[in-house]
Structure formats: C-alpha cells, structure tokens
Amino acid sequence: MKVAFTQSGGFAGLVKGCELDTASLAPELVADLERLVRASGLSGAGSFLSPGARDALQYEIAIDDGGQRVAVSYDDTTLPAAAKPLVGLLKKHARPMKP
Amino acid sequence: MCNRNPIQCIIPPYVHEQLTKSSNPKTRARAIASLATAAAIRATRNVVAAMPTLFAAVAPTATKHRLVYTANNTPDLPGDLARSEGQAKVADVGVNEAYDYAGDTYDFYDKLFARNSLDDAGMTLKSSVHVADVDDTGNFVPMNNAFWNGEQMAYGDGDGAVFQRFTKSLDVVGHELTHGVESFTSNLTYFDQSGALNEHFADVFGILVRQWKNGEKAASANWIVGAEVLVPAPTRTGIRNMEHPGTAFQGDPDLGDDPQPDHMSKYYKGPRDRNGVHINSGIPNRAFVLTAQALKGNAWDVAGRIWYETLLALTPSSRFIDCAKMTVLIATSKGAAAKKAVKAAWKKVGITV
Numbered sequence: 001m002k003v004a005f006t007q008s009g010g011f012a013g014l015v016k017g018c019e020l021d022t023a024s025l026a027p028e029l030v031a032d033l034e035r036l037v038r039a040s041g042l043s044g045a046g047s048f049l050s051p052g053a054r055d056a057l058q059y060e061i062a063i064d065d066g067g068q069r070v071a072v073s074y075d076d077t078t079l080p081a082a083a084k085p086l087v088g089l090l091k092k093h094a095r096p097m098k099p
Numbered sequence: 100m101c102n103r104n105p106i107q108c109i110i111p112p113y114v115h116e117q118l119t120k121s122s123n124p125k126t127r128a129r130a131i132a133s134l135a136t137a138a139a140i141r142a143t144r145n146v147v148a149a150m151p152t153l154f155a156a157v158a159p160t161a162t163k164h165r166l167v168y169t170a171n172n173t174p175d176l177p178g179d180l181a182r183s184e185g186q187a188k189v190a191d192v193g194v195n196e197a198y199d200y201a202g203d204t205y206d207f208y209d210k211l212f213a214r215n216s217l218d219d220a221g222m223t224l225k226s227s228v229h230v231a232d233v234d235d236t237g238n239f240v241p242m243n244n245a246f247w248n249g250e251q252m253a254y255g256d257g258d259g260a261v262f263q264r265f266t267k268s269l270d271v272v273g274h275e276l277t278h279g280v281e282s283f284t285s286n287l288t289y290f291d292q293s294g295a296l297n298e299h300f301a302d303v304f305g306i307l308v309r310q311w312k313n314g315e316k317a318a319s320a321n322w323i324v325g326a327e328v329l330v331p332a333p334t335r336t337g338i339r340n341m342e343h344p345g346t347a348f349q350g351d352p353d354l355g356d357d358p359q360p361d362h363m364s365k366y367y368k369g370p371r372d373r374n375g376v377h378i379n380s381g382i383p384n385r386a387f388v389l390t391a392q393a394l395k396g397n398a399w400d401v402a403g404r405i406w407y408e409t410l411l412a413l414t415p416s417s418r419f420i421d422c423a424k425m426t427v428l429i430a431t432s433k434g435a436a437a438k439k440a441v442k443a444a445w446k447k448v449g450i451t452v
Contacts, residue, residue, distance in 0.1 A: 008371040009372045009377065011275075012325070013264070013298075013339075013358070015358065036235065049373075050249065051289075054246060054289060055247060055275065056247040081233075088233050
C-alpha cells in the first residue's frame with residue numbers, strides 16, 4: 001500500500017508532506033498504517049473544503065493499495081472524525097517540502 | 100464560454116478527474132489539489148455570500164460583546180463558556196488573552212474606523228481556546244493552529260516544541276478577527292489572488308492592531324507576524340515577515356524555508372494552499388509596509404485608512420492589480436504624497452498602476 005500526504009494552509013501556511021510505502025516500512029508501522037486506513041472510511045475521489053473557514057489546515061490524501069484507490073482533500077473543519085487518527089499518523093511523518 | 104477560474108480552464112476538469120485515477124500517488128495528489136480548488140470556487144460562490152448573515156450573532160447590547168469558551172483540550176467547538184463580556188479575569192491565561200486581544204481588536208476598528216464589530220452591527224466576538232487535534236492513537240493533542248471557522252475563532256495551544264499558545268500574539272488574534280471583518284465586506288474568495296488578498300488584509304490589520312496598541316511608529320515598527328506563537332530557535336523569527344517576505348524562517352527542521360515571495364517575479368503558481376493564499380500574500384504585504392514607511396508617522400493613520408477603505412471597496416473576485424488600483428485611487432483623496440507613496444510601493448513589488 002502507498003499513501004501520499006500533503007498538508008498546506010493553516011495560519012502559518014506551511015507545506016509539509018510524506019509518502020509511506022508499506023513495502024519499505026517497519027512491520028509495526030505497516031500494521032498501524034493499514035489499520036488506520038481501514039478505520040478512516042476514506043474512499044473514492046473528491047474534495048471537501050469548507051467555503052467559509054479561514055486558516056484551516058488542508059489535507060490531500062492519496063491511497064493506492066493495489067486494487068482500491070483513494071484521492072481526497074479535506075480541511076480541519078470537514079475531515080471526518082474516523083479519518084483523524086490516520087491524518088495524525090501522516091502528520092507525524094510529514095516533513096517540510098517546497099510548495 | 101469559460102466560466103471557471105482561468106487557471107483551471109487551461110486543463111479541463113475531466114483531465115484532472117482522470118488523473119485522480121493515476122497509479123502515481125504524486126500525480127493523483129496534484130490532480131486532487133486542482134479539483135479541490137475548482138470545487139472550492141464553485142462552493143464558495145454558492146454558499147459564502149449567504150454565510151455571514153446566517154452566522155451573525157448580534158450582541159445583546161449591540162456594542163463590544165465577547166464570549167470566550169474553552170474547548171477543554173478537545174476538538175469540539177465552542178466548548179464551555181469561560182468568560183463573557185464584563186466579567187473579571189479568570190485563572191486561565193489563554194481565556195484572558197483571547198478576551199483581552201479580541202477587545203483590543205474591537206477597539207481598534209471602533210476608534211479608527213467607527214466600525215462596530217465584525218459586521219458593523221455589534222456582532223458577538225466568539226472565541227474558543229485550548230482547541231485540540233487528534234493524534235494517531237486517537238488521543239487529543241494541542242492544535243498547532245488558529246483559524247476562523249466562518250462563525251468564531253479557534254485557538255490551539257501548540258505542541259510546545261514548535262508552536263506555543265496562539266492566543267499569545269495580538270497580531271494573530273487581530274488576523275483571525277479580520278477574516279471575520281472581511282466576510283462582511285469585500286468577502287474576497289479564498290483562492291488564488293483574491294485569497295492571497297484575503298490573507299494580506301488579515302495580516303495588515305492584525306499587525307496594525309498590535310502597532311496601534313503598543314504605539315509603534317511605522318519607521319521603527321516590527322513587521323513580523325506571530326513571533327510570540329513560535330518556540331524560539333535560531334532558524335525562526337516569526338511566521339511571516341511583512342517587510343522582508345520570505346525571511347521569517349530559514350532551514351528550520353520543522354518549518355522548512357519561508358516560501359513567501361517579495362516580488363511578482365517570484366509569484367507562486369502551484370496548487371498548494373488554495374493556490375498559495377498564505378504564500379503570495381507576501382507581495383501585497385511588502386507593498387503595504389513600503390507605503391507605511393514612505394508616509395512615516397503611524398502606519399494606521401494614513402496607510403491603514405487607505406487599506407481599510409480599499410477592503411470595503413473590493414469585490415470577491417478582486418486580484419492584485421484591482422487592489423493596487425483601488426489603493427491608488429483612494430490615496431489620491433489623501434493628498435499627492437500618499438498617491439506617490441502607494442504607486443511607488445506597488446511598483447517595487449512588480450505591479451505598475
């Protein structure tokens with residue numbers, strides 16, 4: 001499974017991201033990632049950004065597990081509660097990147 | 100006829116939709132970002148125009164009225180009411196900061212521009228502090244952010260490693276409340292250049308609240324936004340530098356390099372951050388500082404008034420050139436020196452009026 005994550009916006013406007021590939025991760029992290037992806041309930045492709053929020057963090061998440069593909073965008077005010085732990089994990093691994 | 104954003108029109112939406120199915124995660128992420136911004140424009144057009152009136156809560160007294168809540172280290176807004184207008188200080192420092200700085204921002208708009216709160220009709224200033232995020236184990240952790248959700252302010256306490264309490268900074272509080280003012284005035288669409296202007300005005304009035312409160316003159320003023328919310332480190336001085344955009348942090352392991360351009364020649368054209376709303380705001384920010392420095396005295400007296408009148412006059416789709424033209428037009432009514440200073444400032448950042 002491959003997961004690509006980018007965070008942008010927020011008051012600070014920082015752009016950070018990571019790409020996690022279960023083929024090259026430690027086994028404990030593979031288990032965590034797969035569990036959090038399943039629990040997130042994320043599916044399909046779409047963008048769900050609040051029209052009225054300002055300075056909310058935005059998240060782009062792309063998941064490819066061979067069969068199923070997910071490509072979604074949310075912000076802090078629209079991210080489903082079930083997906084928050086997954087975003088928590090991805091944020092932990094995200095590093096500053098060029099926008 | 101093309102009725103979408105011009106940039107989005109270059110690549111038809113069905114191509115982006117196809118790219119979201121690409122086997123390359125990077126390509127998919129880029130395609131999604133493009134679709135996201137296009138969808139945001141459509142949604143904004145349809146909804147935002149109606150939002151301010153839907154959400155405005157008129158204060159019982161139709162004058163300064165603050166309500167500060169604590170989210171109790173959860174993500175749930177607003178949380179429990181911790182201090183309301185007229186009540187004495189409480190033990191919670193964050194609650195008092197949100198209360199005091201919202202009051203300073205109210206007073207700034209009232210005394211300088213005779214504006215009665217965000218909607219100019221006494222809207223209640225509602226803030227929540229101690230707002231939390233969720234970590235990978237499902238536990239609540241302090242949020243590394245402050246935002247305006249269309250109805251109220253939300254402030255995190257920061258992780259203590261990079262960010263501290265977002266209520267520590269008067270210019271951050273002024274910035275968030277100015278987003279509220281904007282939703283009742285020009286209502287600049289939060290995407291691309293209009294979005295960068297939205298961020299620009301929030302930075303301008305956020306920092307002017309602080310300069311006004313502290314009596315800082317333009318020539319010697321500090322133009323760094325959000326210095327107090329960062330844990331000090333040699334690689335960071337603040338979140339944005341309005342005088343020298345792109346220099347607030349450099350080589351920082353957690354923040355990276357400040358991406359703000361200080362001139363149109365360095366304009367960010369990518370899709371992140373809703374096409375760079377917090378990035379390209381560096382360009383008009385510098386134009387404002389150059390204007391204020393050329394006019395000397397207090398930045399809020401002449402430059403601030405020109406920018407406030409401009410904020411009232413712009414429309415949701417206004418771009419940098421529209422903002423520049425409007426500031427010059429309004430500056431004309433403030434005298435020849437003001438007009439000259441404003442034109443010269445925009446020229447220095449690559450925008451000729």
